[in-house]
Amino acid sequence: MKLHIKNMVCNRCKMVVKAELEKLGFKPLLVELGEVTLADNISADDKSKISENLIHFGFELLEDKKTQIAEQIKTTIINLVHYTNEQLKINLSAYLSEQLKLEYTNLSSIFSEIENQTIEKYFIAQKIEKAKEMLTYGELTLSEIAYQLNYSSVAHLSAQFKKVTGITPSVYKAASADRRKMLDEI
Known part of the structure; x- marks a missing residue:
């Protein structure tokens, strides 16, 4: 049986969901971002238990x-x-x-x-978050970041970056405050 779970955005999310399901006595065969495959079908009561447990970690079962x-x-x-x-x-x-x-x-x-x-x-917002991450680590130049994120030029990346964040990548990099968002908040 497959369960669809909202807000699973990283490998830690997968570990938490798997651990919580096992703690409740379920056997997840496969845990992927946004989806869990269980060995057996489960009842509505079991779904409710899972939902109540996962909500404490910011996850939500999706039925629709x-x-x-x-x-x-x-x-x-x-x-x-x-x-x-x-x-x-x-x-x-x-x-x-x-x-x-x-x-x-x-x-x-x-x-x-x-x-x-x-x-x-949404895709652009995710690319800008990735650019922020790359800028924060400071290992790549703006040209290299633009290339990796498939922007046609540094100017194109800078324009989209400013449109989404309100500041240029250079200003972002110079600022000491971490302005990154959690992936599920985008």
Whole structure:
């Protein structure tokens, strides 16, 4: 049986969800971002117990199909931007369609309805958070960051960065305060 869980955005989230399910006596066969496969079907009471337990950690069981799809889109984008070491030289609509096995027009419509923003805006927000992370670590130049995040130029990255954050990447890097957001807050 598959459970869809909102706000699973990192490997620690997977560890927490797995540990909590095991603590409740369930046997997760596979724990991925946003999704858990259990060995057996569970009752409505069991789902309620799981939901009550996970809510304390900021997770939420998703029952509605559209909400599940929107969460899968977010998880796929987070994986793509934050957890792959490849440059983001892909066609996002084709990539999402391939990964989720649905037409992009349907994905786009559902995402906009549930999240009140476009997939593209969400993707850009994730890329800007990744840029902030890279700037904070200070290991790469702005040119290298722009290249890794598949921006056509440093100017393009800087313009999007300023549009999303209100400041330029250079000002962000110079500021000592960490202005990064948690991935599930974007």
